[in-house]
Amino acid sequence: MASIKLHEIAHCYNAGKGAGVDYALKPLNQSWENGGAYALLGPSGCGKTTLLNIISGLLRPSEGRVLFDEKDITDLTTEQRNIAQVFQFPVVYDTLSVAKNLAFPLQNRGLANDVIERRVAEVLQMLGMQAKANLKARGLNADDKQKISLGRGLVRTDVEAILFDEPLTVIDPHLKWQLRTELKKIHQQFQHTMIYVTHDQTEALTFADKVIVMYEGAIVQIGTPEELFEQPKHTFVGKFIGSPGMNVLPCELRGSDIVVNGNKVALGRPVSVSREDSKGLELGIRPEYVKLSADCGIPVDITGVEDVGKRIVVRSKFHNSDVNIILREGEGIPGNPGLIFEPSKINLYQNSYLVGTV
Ligand code: ATP
Numbered sequence: 001m002a003s004i005k006l007h008e009i010a011h012c013y014n015a016g017k018g019a020g021v022d023y024a025l026k027p028l029n030q031s032w033e034n035g036g037a038y039a040l041l042g043p044s045g046c047g048k049t050t051l052l053n054i055i056s057g058l059l060r061p062s063e064g065r066v067l068f069d070e071k072d073i074t075d076l077t078t079e080q081r082n083i084a085q086v087f088q089f090p091v092v093y094d095t096l097s098v099a100k101n102l103a104f105p106l107q108n109r110g111l112a113n114d115v116i117e118r119r120v121a122e123v124l125q126m127l128g129m130q131a132k133a134n135l136k137a138r139g140l141n142a143d144d145k146q147k148i149s150l151g152r153g154l155v156r157t158d159v160e161a162i163l164f165d166e167p168l169t170v171i172d173p174h175l176k177w178q179l180r181t182e183l184k185k186i187h188q189q190f191q192h193t194m195i196y197v198t199h200d201q202t203e204a205l206t207f208a209d210k211v212i213v214m215y216e217g218a219i220v221q222i223g224t225p226e227e228l229f230e231q232p233k234h235t236f237v238g239k240f241i242g243s244p245g246m247n248v249l250p251c252e253l254r255g256s257d258i259v260v261n262g263n264k265v266a267l268g269r270p271v272s273v274s275r276e277d278s279k280g281l282e283l284g285i286r287p288e289y290v291k292l293s294a295d296c297g298i299p300v301d302i303t304g305v306e307d308v309g310k311r312i313v314v315r316s317k318f319h320n321s322d323v324n325i326i327l328r329e330g331e332g333i334p335g336n337p338g339l340i341f342e343p344s345k346i347n348l349y350q351n352s353y354l355v356g357t358v
Contacts, residue, residue, distance in 0.1 A: 001193045002068040002160040004032040004055060009064035011050050025050045026217045027063065032161075034069075035191040037184070039204035042214035043240070048197040049165055051214070055195065056163050057081045068160055081160065086153035088166040090145035094138040098129055101137055102151045109156070123151045126182060142170050150179065154186060161193040168203065180206055201241050213237050229286070231347060233354045238284045238347070244313060244324040246284045248349070253278040258348070261319050263298045268343035272356040280351040287313065287324040289345035292331070297338025305333070 011025040025047045032038055040048045053059035054066060057078035065074045073081055084105075092101050099120050106116045124130045127147045132140065137148060146167065153162055164183075168176045184207055187194055198204050204211045205225040213221045213228065213236075220234040221227075232238035238246030251260045253273060258265045260283060273281065291297075292314065300323060304315040314325040314333060323339060348355050 001034050001191065003034040003070075004161060004193065005067040005070070006030045006054070007065045007067060009054060009061050009066065011054060011059065012062045023217050025054070025061075028219055030212075030219065032193060032195065035193055037187045037207060037209045038195045039208035039211045040195060040197045040214060041199065041201060041204040041211050041240075043199055046214040047217045048199075048214055052163050052165055052195060052197050055161070056083045056085050082158070083161055083163060084153040084156055084159045085163045086149055086165065086167045088169045090142065090149045090170070091152070092137045092145050092148045095136065097134050097136055098140070098144075098148055099124065099133040101148050102155050105152055105156050109158075119155060119157070123155050126154070126186065127151050143172050143175055146170055147179070157190065159192070161195065164194070164196040166198055167196075183207060205241075213240065230345075231354065232284065235282060235284060235349050235352045238286075242286060243308075244287055246286050246347075247290065247321070247323045249283045249318070249321045249323070251281050251283040253281060258283060258346075260298060265298075265341060265346070266343050267346055271348065273348065273350060278350070282349040282352075283341075284347040284349055285341045285345060287326040289342040290323065290325045291340045291342070292325055292327075292334055292337045293340045294334035295336050295338065297340040299336070299338050302333060302337060
């Protein structure tokens, strides 16, 4: 396993075609620790696959260098980089049995038959596919085929990193949960460097120790699931993570107070943004930290109530902003409701980026 460093990496698919620089991946520096479990999370088109393919060697970056354990491998092929990659759709040999599909990457490395047999048996067990070991892949369903693909990615123990590109997209939701848990266990047991691309926050947050959130070709935050939840560094992260995401309301600074459309909001700590420089200010507060109170707080109109499994989400409107509230157990909607924000959970943003409070 290796640590991975991306030095001044950027990618432009139309480089050299005279259309100006249109980065699919904007210039970035990023290090991945040896043995870490990372998720690359972001909406479609934000550059996740581009970044993953630059690491695996399927794509040569238009700028910058890729280093494994400080060694520059930018010019090496995928095979020379010694990487395993699992794609969104199954990559299997239809005419081979499940066991032979799994054995293939090991036979390619010239491993002894008994070592191969042992390792294939371990992976079959991991995937719960022992009973299907001798069946031809051709006759299996999409779930099983994708499990074989996962197995082929996991079967070698000598790879520098294992990269997953939305590997559970075609998998049945129940099985998805099982496989995700299994992958997490495999990581804990073998400590491979793993990078997992997904646009599904649940997948990212359950799999990874560190989640890298991407937006419009850039990394906007790297953090633990808790950091992304409590202190999103960009309003996009706040809105993208959580269900529903963070409420974002335009606000202004009056003296040392935060004012939301004429309503003073207690922050409980001084703001470090200067008043002269307070344009584009927004307040971010998660629905979990908003309370509804009778006859006080910021007056709102309740527009809906949704029972979403274990929680009740109240939808409300305040001027032009939608504000979601998650009711705590035993709480109801009072008459003449007003919003109360938990002061310590308020984040301030300027031009979409988190700004300081002191
Ligand atoms: P998805 O989740 O849909 O796979 P992604 O986050 O992985 O999206 P990328 O596939 O890396 O995003 O794409 C980033 C940007 O680069 C997008 O605007 C996409 O249209 C563009 N792009 C990707 N591949 C190519 C290509 N081969 N040629 C030109 N543009 C491309």
